[in-house]
Amino acid sequence: MEADQPTHRLCVVGAGLAGVGVADRLRNQPIEVTILEKSRGVGGRAATRRKHGCHYDHGANYIKDPDGRTTELLHELGEEGLVDITEPVWTFDKHGEISPGDRREAHKWTWTEGITQFAKRLIARTDATVHNTTRVDSLAQTAAGWTLTDTDGDDHGPFENIVLTPPAPQTADLLASTSFADGSATDQLTEAVDAIRSVPFRTIRTVVLQYPFEIDRPYYALVNTDRAHPIGWLARESCKAGHVPDGQSLLIAQMAPDWSTNNYDVPLAKASEEVAGMVADLLDDDRLDEPEWVDDQGWRYALPNAGLDGEIVDPLREEGLFVAGDWLSGEGRAHEAYWSGVDTAEELLATR
CATH class of the missing domain: 3.90.660.10 (Polyamine Oxidase; Chain A, domain 2)
Known part of the structure; x- marks a missing residue:
């Protein structure tokens, strides 16, 4: 990253394969990526455990x-x-x-x-900072940018953009707890949140x-x-x-x-x-x-069980918020989650 290039600050909520995909696509960009992850590892459902000499993939197989x-x-x-x-x-x-x-x-x-190597190897080749055991509780848009507050009451930010990657119901809950700079969400934003919440x-x-x-x-x-x-x-x-x-x-x-x-x-x-x-x-x-x-x-x-029309989240992008995950396509596959993150990173780059 060249010293004279301004650093764009991005926060990714979730270190599953969608969030890792965002960070991977942006690894050679002048963008500072911070990932907030509620669990102790990365990979989301692409998870592996070790017990009594066994490795086993207990989510995505x-x-x-x-x-x-x-x-x-x-x-x-x-x-x-x-x-x-x-x-x-x-x-x-x-x-x-x-x-x-x-x-x-x-x-x-x-x-x-184990399959967790997929996310581990991807994140290792990025400069992203991952904060584990950090569960995001709410988002707030201010004149300085986006700030996220976790369940311990700690604030993170400000950031120019946020990418939300949890499953659709959890993403909808976060968006519902979001305060916008103008004090209220528009009808379009409310419609987007309702549509995300309805993904089965x-x-x-x-x-x-x-x-x-x-x-x-x-x-x-x-x-x-x-x-x-x-x-x-x-x-x-x-x-x-x-x-x-x-x-x-x-x-x-x-x-x-x-x-x-x-x-x-x-x-x-x-x-x-x-x-x-x-x-x-x-x-x-x-x-x-x-x-x-x-x-x-x-x-x-x-x-x-189903996907989401990508145009429904356009109002979120206008506010600097993006979403990623296999639930956008409706295909619950590890590679779908990763490529959704890559595609979302491409959309973010196009807005800069």
Whole structure:
């Protein structure tokens, strides 16, 4: 960054893949990027945990490569540790009938250290400053720019622009708590907030089941195609190099939205007992009734069910506010979130 160039200050709310995508696109621009993230890490739903010698992706399971630019990006981030899951995805119906799948996915990418490497490697090549465990509570527009206040009462700013990347309902809540310099929001801004709030999301509770023996199947994962089974997705982490020690198995059970909503706050011991029983029935293996250890994660706003007309947020851009996320396209995919951030950064650059 040249010393005689004025620094443009940007705040990104959320260090998920959309927020990281914004920072990545702006890494060679004279823009000072600050990211405020409520959790302790980066990547959002592209998350990995480590426990008892296992690495497991308990949110997004892998990255698709539907186009050349995504594949090129992944290899650009480094070949070391990059894992291509070669086993296929099969299907099952409400009766638990398993069938070979017809998905034509060329690659299913993750890393030996987990899918969180995607965000970590991206953010490492930027100059962005990330403040973790910082939950934004409200936004205020002043003559000096935008200021954000977190739940601890600390202020951040001022900034020339803000990009909001949380799921649509949470983004709408932040916008509803925003004070504008003129003292009130226009009808257009109110319409934009209402439209963002109306984007529907699916709730998913992930239950992790670990076993001290191998589960040999001809597929990597099973997906419920008629959306009438309590299990929505069941994946074998042992298909990912470096994730599960030899002689062990770890299953990722992502439960269907209805089950997840109804059992979101049920204690893990009780929920995992029920899920293990369903998994044992689905795979026709009584040994799976009793996992050695379990884990879980609730995703209140896991995946969008629909997208949003981009023109509806034009009034926000006029105020220096931008939004990004896979919910804009309605496709709940890791690469969609990242490219949404890149596209939003392009829109911001066009306004400067």
